[in-house]
Amino acid sequence: MHRVKVRVVEDALDANNTIARANRDDFDRHGVTVLNVMSAPGAGKTTILERVLREGLGDLRVGVLEGDVQGSLDADRLAHLHIPVTQLNTGNGFGGECHLDANMVRSALPAIPLEDIDLLIVENVGNLVCPAEFRLGEDARIMVASVAEGDDKPGKYPLMFRACELVVVNKIDLLGHVDFDMDRFDYHLDAVHPGVARMRVSARTGEGLDELRGWLAALPDRAAAPAG
Amino acid sequence: MHRVKVRVVEDALDANNTIARANRDDFDRHGVTVLNVMSAPGAGKTTILERVLREGLGDLRVGVLEGDVQGSLDADRLAHLHIPVTQLNTGNGFGGECHLDANMVRSALPAIPLEDIDLLIVENVGNLVCPAEFRLGEDARIMVASVAEGDDKPGKYPLMFRACELVVVNKIDLLGHVDFDMDRFDYHLDAVHPGVARMRVSARTGEGLDELRGWLAALPDRAAAPAG
Numbered sequence: 001m002h003r004v005k006v007r008v009v010e011d012a013l014d015a016n017n018t019i020a021r022a023n024r025d026d027f028d029r030h031g032v033t034v035l036n037v038m039s040a041p042g043a044g045k046t047t048i049l050e051r052v053l054r055e056g057l058g059d060l061r062v063g064v065l066e067g068d069v070q071g072s073l074d075a076d077r078l079a080h081l082h083i084p085v086t087q088l089n090t091g092n093g094f095g096g097e098c099h100l101d102a103n104m105v106r107s108a109l110p111a112i113p114l115e116d117i118d119l120l121i122v123e124n125v126g127n128l129v130c131p132a133e134f135r136l137g138e139d140a141r142i143m144v145a146s147v148a149e150g151d152d153k154p155g156k157y158p159l160m161f162r163a164c165e166l167v168v169v170n171k172i173d174l175l176g177h178v179d180f181d182m183d184r185f186d187y188h189l190d191a192v193h194p195g196v197a198r199m200r201v202s203a204r205t206g207e208g209l210d211e212l213r214g215w216l217a218a219l220p221d222r223a224a225a226p227a228g
Numbered sequence: 229m230h231r232v233k234v235r236v237v238e239d240a241l242d243a244n245n246t247i248a249r250a251n252r253d254d255f256d257r258h259g260v261t262v263l264n265v266m267s268a269p270g271a272g273k274t275t276i277l278e279r280v281l282r283e284g285l286g287d288l289r290v291g292v293l294e295g296d297v298q299g300s301l302d303a304d305r306l307a308h309l310h311i312p313v314t315q316l317n318t319g320n321g322f323g324g325e326c327h328l329d330a331n332m333v334r335s336a337l338p339a340i341p342l343e344d345i346d347l348l349i350v351e352n353v354g355n356l357v358c359p360a361e362f363r364l365g366e367d368a369r370i371m372v373a374s375v376a377e378g379d380d381k382p383g384k385y386p387l388m389f390r391a392c393e394l395v396v397v398n399k400i401d402l403l404g405h406v407d408f409d410m411d412r413f414d415y416h417l418d419a420v421h422p423g424v425a426r427m428r429v430s431a432r433t434g435e436g437l438d439e440l441r442g443w444l445a446a447l448p449d450r451a452a453a454p455a456g
Contacts, residue, residue, distance in 0.1 A: 040268050040269040040270060040354070041268040041356045041377055041381060041384070041385065042268060042374070042376065042377025042378045042381060068384060069357060069384065069385060069386075069387075070384075070386065071383055071384055073380050073383055073384055074384075096357065096361075096387065097357075098326055098355060098357030098358050125357065126268070126356060126384075126385075127326060127355055127356070127357060128269045128354065128355070129297060129324065129325075129326035129353070129355060130326050133324075146270070146376060148270060148374060148376030148377075148399065148402070148406075149269055149270025149376075150270045152301050153269060153270060155299055155301055156269070156296060156297065156298070156299055156301055156302075156354075157269065157297060157354075158297075158298065159297075159324065171376065173405070174376070174402065174405055174406070177401070177402055177405050178376075178399075178402070178432075179432070204406075204407070
């Protein structure tokens with residue numbers, strides 16, 4: 001049984017990469033930079049987006065693609081921002097998948113006004129395993145970790161912390177109330193992704209969000225720059 | 229592509245149920261009651277087990293099966309309890325799965341001293357989607373939710389909160405520091421699993437753990453009682 005299973009996964013990942021490249025072509029044609037935001041459930045992705053996008057990102061026109069197993073609780077929370085928000089449910093025709101894949105994103109493209117936005121932020125399904133395996137055609141990936149989850153998470157879910165350009169440590173306002181040692185977190189993180197960029201923020205108090213806002217605002221220029 | 233994918237998942241779930249029944253037979257033969265503990269990453273499963281098992285569960289002889297993508301950080305934390313702890317890594321020969329399935333548990337059975345324990349506690353991989361779909365041959369399932377994750381989680385991950393006999397709300401010591409409304413959580417929980425048993429605990433302070441200890445100690449008798 002095991003060998004068959006591995007073969008299926010590999011085929012699925014091959015197909016995924018093919019479709020991710022097609023998504024990438026569509027994004028490029030419209031000049032849209034795409035960010036994939038990943039985290040465990042409840043790490044604060046939506047609250048961060050809410051706080052960061054409330055003031056906008058300068059001249060950048062931003063859209064959001066909300067990935068959830070079902071429902072639209074997160075999309076509803078972003079409605080007041082008056083930016084294009086598209087809901088993508090993995091439970092609806094996709095069998096309740098625990099992650100977004102390139103084909104799901106592709107099915108949502110007709111509902112996203114690509115011609116009216118410069119930056120598309122994709123909020124992935126809350127999960128620390130599978131989202132890392134499925135490229136969507138994005139330019140960059142952010143991993144959000146909450147201090148309430150503990151400082152050992154990079155060691156337990158290494159692929160996730162490796163498959164990103166930025167690690168955002170959220171809920172630092174709780175640092176006095178939870179058993180979380182930032183040095184130990186950094187130690188675990190550097191073991192799986194040495195020197196990866198990291199920021200410490202509190203979506204609740206707003207601490208650190210200006211730095212994140214700057215990182216996001218500069219993303220289209222960074223994505224357009226030739227690699228190397 | 230979509231139709232093929234659904235077929236594969238259904239076959240996998242059928243095979244899983246067949247193997248889960250075989251596990252069940254082996255557990256029954258040894259008189260072992262089995263509990264499947266599920267949660268998002270960092271909700272506090274291991275800390276709860278550490279605190280609850282430190283004092284033991286009366287006459288019950290307890291063993292733990294630790295499910296992780298890789299590493300043995302959690303098993304190491306339980307080592308001082310001097311009970312049998314078996315590590316099961318889904319990244320090792322199982323392709324880095326985001327959940328335990330019946331076949332993985334079956335492969336671990338030879339390493340578990342079934343004849344020396346009465347209660348086997350299986351700590352699943354931290355994930356709020358897929359663990360709910362794969363029965364392991366267990367008698368009961370607990371879902372642990374942390375108040376730091378927010379009060380909307382039952383609405384976002386309904387299958388998980390439906391596929392359990394008890395919901396443990398952990399980290400209630402943080403209630404004054406996070407935006408979590410217990411009534412709203414109960415409202416979302418009752419919408420997906422009306423009247424399910426629930427407990428509020430803090431693995432950090434110990435609050436509520438006596439009640440959980442009582443629930444666990446009575447589990448073998450409840451599991452042995454005829455249904456209805």
